[in-house]
Amino acid sequence: MWRMLGLVRPLSGFMVISVLCGVAGFCCATFLPVLAVWEACSIVLHQEPPLSLGVCLGTLALMALLRGILRYAEQICNHYIAFKLLAHIRSEIFASLRRLAPARLSGVDRGSLISTLTSDIELLEVFFAHTISPVCIAVLMLVVMVAFTGSFAWQLGLVMLVAQLVVGAVVPIMVYRVSGNGGRVVRDRAAGLSTFVLDGLRGLTEVLQFDVGASRLRTLDERSRRLAGAQRALSAVGSTGSAAADAAIAAFSLAELLVGVNLYMAGVVDASAVAISAAAMLGSFGPAVALASLGSTLQGTLAAAHRVIDVLEEEPVVEEVSEGDTISFGGAAAKNASFSYGRKRVLDNVTVEIPKGSIVGISGKSGSGKSTLCRLMMRFWDVDRGQISISDQRIDTIRTDNLRDMEALVEQDTYLFHQSIRDNLLIAKPHAIQSELDAACRAASVYDFIMGLPEGYDAEVGELGDTLSGGERQRLGLARAFLHDAPLLILDEPTSNLDSLNEGIILCSLDRQRRKRTVLLVSHRASTMAVADRVFSMDSGRVS
Template identity: 45%
Template sequence: MNRKPMNVMFNLIKLVGPLVPVMSIAVITGVIGFLCAIFIPVLGAYVISGLSYSFTTFVYLILAMGLLRGVFHYIEQLCNHYIAFKILALIRDKVFMKLRELSPAKLEGRKKGELISLITGDIELLEIFYAHTISPVLIASLTVIIMVVFISHYNIILGLLSLIAYVFVGVVLTFVSGKRNGTLGDDLREEASYMNSFFLESLRGIREVLQFNYGQKRLDKLSELTDNVNNMKKKVALNTGFNSGLNGVSILLSSTIFFGVSVYLYKNGQVSLEGVIVPTVAMFSSFGPVIALSRLGVSLSSTIASGKRVLDLLDEEPITEDIYDKESVQFEGVKLDDVSFSYDDEMILDSIELEIEKGKIFGISGKSGSGKSTLLKLLMRFWDVNDGKIAISDRDIRDINTSDLRNIEGYMTQNTYLFNDTILNNVKIAKLDASNDEVIESCKKASIHDFIMTLPKGYETNVGELGESLSGGQMQRISLARAFLHSGDIILLDEPTSNIDSLNEASILKSIYENRGSTVVLVSHRISTMKICDHIFKLESGRMS
């Protein structure tokens, strides 16, 4: 989606709405805090210019302003970061809800490292916008107005000069630094995202890397990616240093010009000695708020790019919308009526006709890529059909509540994902309120119970990240146990015995056959697996026979 930077900022600012009172406190305390800091040297300028008040009073005023500066700055930062972290928590919640809404159709094929960078890096970078951009801009604007009015009451020319200097440092230099930085911040993020994906992929494939002596090549590539990221970071650091130096030179030059003009006005009798010293000191000491703005130039482009990616994700439309508030349906069978489906321009299923009767076991066989797994995903409504209709109990599944559909259907995929948790909790995700006895019964049906009981901690054994402590067959049987525990009206099994030996296959098939309370759709390459099916269909070139 092509978003302009101002549009991105406007949409990000809208999220502050409920926190405007806190933002107001941050701005007010920020302005007062800066004024306290500015007027410490201004008080000294008054003394130098001949203003008579006691030394004790002068010391008390300096101490009071120093103390108030610290207190108000603390309150300002507290409010800003409260706003930032509150909104970031809200954005994270929105992002996770959106990812759930988009999955699995919109997330298949996306780089996991890219998603991780968005969830972590991009959202974290927005902290700069909420804590160090919005209120600093308002604080700088109000402080500049106050200081221009203060200086102008000595001489309007000096007031205009100070305004030009503030605008040049706070606006022009911010724009210049942003232009100089260009897309470097965005490019750095993209390169870091690719490096993260590559590193994550290397970790997951570490056994294959070691087995085929592929380590040195992966290491060389990782070193190359690391060097690219480091070089980009050096460029960002150089730009930051250049911008900081440019700020310093600009402030020194503008203050020198300001002093020269004030001296000229003094010689011409247009201002007093106080009108030279106090405004000069006031302007020189009041660049703090606008310097904070000029420093945003380097990071702001990256922040806007991150905001754009987050907003683009939040605005992305799911392939299938969740359905709510429809009348519940009782499962009486499934019918596919002239169903066709394609991924982009590639036809996967063409004019499929199939009736799945309640309580029967249906087998679907076919070559890899023939559309067997896609057919199960369509039954789950992960995608919607392009043509035709899938109906449960004569009702189009597009008119069935998504939660009801998930309860009716149990689904075991080819690729089992296990969380870094106990075996018990990994099985229970299929039914969170299941008792331990129910979990054990499901594991017995999946022929995994005996193995679990050989483990020192039994069902409380942690499977490790991605189930790394288990074999492929053991992971598959845990996935099958989930399907049994879910106990839907129809169970969709995608290659349930592909990684399982013949003895365990026979036991699992016996459990499936005896579980006649549920309708079963069984996808498999194995002829032996198909023997328990009441009906067997073959998919070939997208057509059913």
């Protein structure tokens, strides 16, 4: 909660305006019936009225108008703060994910992460717009109302104080405690449901192929029932809290009236004071009721906040390097490099030299550590022992943006965004001109395919590139890497989804680019290794 409150500091001016408008608005709402009762009592009891009848009616109308205007201003400020902070939090979250990727995000529940990025952040609007200023307003109104009723008799002020504390503090705290971890359970089950649905959509072909649709629907129904059950339980606690608040309001309003009557019988106050204090009590609970309703909703909000903060405070496995000199590429090497995923040793004392302008091949069976070496070259992870270097400098000392400029990685599974082919290519070089796009696509043997599409480069590839074949996605990935024009090209099984003709075209293209590009080529195909100057064999994390 304190981390969330700290975010409000830059917008504290708007928060002060919101609180002042809220207090002024509730004063108008509360003292409108008080003034009316006071005027009526003065007429009935033949006392000096606080205002003439005409002025009183005008004042009442003005207070009603101001109440609406001030309420609007309060909400405008609250929501301005909330939406500004939500935009800031989204920016911070994506910056955090960028730092965490890919090592820390490997194996993360993507559905839960998507739920955090969407619904959890949206739920924080309740905290920023409907929690902070209402609490401040309620505290200030408590002081105002206790002072007002206490001006007639301290006993009336004491009843007002106890009433406001019970409705605005005791009830919501009890509801919060009774709710337990209900809010967290709801958020976690909602995230789990998102993951299950996302898995089903991505694996829809397999679901249909193996006829497990009915089974997954039953599981979906069961998860939905469990989520609905948790939501009902949380809602029931909130309803109980609302009922308790209503009962407390009725009881304390009656108590204020009875105390006033007793004081009147004792000659401490006059009849108008009794009526005015009772009217003040009845009209004073607006801010406290706003807090009473937070008991259950705050559970879900704080649960969402914890999930968001967990992402913001997650420490990356690999820290970015932001300072240092810019170096040029002069060859790469892995020297006595070892690496483990947890307790599983994947690379063991691997040494590979990649001279500038050469094509170095690494062959080996699946699971031998070839892809891991590629990712270590990109510094997605850091080696446990030994070193990875470029131009005889350890890559963990090279500025991260400089390192990214010098390298381009093409993996076996190419990711394409749900955008046009042009947009997917321009990720590698946002300001590339058309001739550069054409040259990269020709080098990747995908130009003719693109030109054969009705919309050419503007054709949409669909989510995850689902409208394209594996070979087409792979060639677009290669074109993207060629467009990036990095001096070191790391290719992990780049031709696994290609036929012999397209494989030959791409290998010839690599061969022609020896002067401007160094290539680390990973493949289990002997035909792919034919273009390499030197081939290392990898088995069980060792190189020979």
